[in-house]
Amino acid sequence: MKSWHRYAIALAGGLALGLGAAWWLTGGGLQGGQIVNGPWTTSLGYGTKATGAITRAAVARAGLLALPAKETVYWSSKTDAAGAPLDGNCRYSLSGKLLDARWWSVTIYDAAGYLVANDANIWSVNGANVATDDQGVWRVTIAPTRPIEGAWLPGIKDQSFHLTLRMYNPGPAFRADPEKASLPAIVKEGC
Template sequence: MKSWHRYTITLVGGLAVGLGAAWALTTGGLRDGGIENGPWSTSLGYGTKATDPITRAAVARGGLLALPAKETIYWSAKTDAAGAKLDGNCRYSLSGTPLDARWWSVTIYDEAGYLVVNPANIWSVNGANVALDAKGEWRVTISPSKPAEGAWLPGTKGQPFHLTLRMYNPGKAFRANPEKAALPKIVKEGC
């Protein structure tokens, strides 16, 4: 075998291993952000110079234009409260109390990180469009079929999904202890 063949094979092999490793390291999305709160995960380093290169690459792959934590905190959830993967065939209750932020939203994405395709063209709910009940709590149904009443995020049958919670201008008390903050609950009601 000629020496240029060996160099070419080594170069191609090295590129394949390097690109494969980079892809594998950033495929987890934002799940390993360092701060866990129930099914939600985040990092206060998103959007700052202190963020490590792997997290920056995961943010870039996810298409998220991350602002620093004093402006926005991004939470990601791929499981329900019981730890089961979120499944588009199932019905979930997403509920909570008003969040300690100027404005917040929850958006539904498919496994590839794109908005879930649905005929209703609904991908997000926010603090301004969910009603509070007598206890001061809000509730959103996530399911393939629209509920008779209340806020709804359409899931797609046969398609796993994940949720991103964005909290804009979170309060100082929240930023001081995000692991203990009251975040929305994700409870499976049935499939």
């Protein structure tokens, strides 16, 4: 075998190994942020130069187009309150009090990071379209079938999913201690 063949094979192998490792390292989405609050994780470095190269690559791969934390905080959850993976076959209650932000939304994504395909064309709820009860608590059902009443995010049978909570212009109380902020609870009600 000629020496240039060996170099070409080594180069191709190195590129394949490097690209495969980069794809694997950035494939976890936004999980593993340095701030954990119940099932939610985030990093206040998303959208800034302060984050490492792998985090910036994961944010870019997720297609987040992240803003800095003073403008938006992005929380991600792949598990419920008990730590079990979110399952499209199950019914969940997503609930909480109004968040310390100018505006907020929760969006449902499939395991690959795309909006969940559904006939209802519903992918997100936000602080403007969920009603609160007399205690100031809002509730959204996440399930493959629409509930009789109330806000709903459709899960897809036989598919796992994850949620992204976006808090736009978070308030000073939240920014002071995001680990202790009151975030929505994700409770499995049944499968």
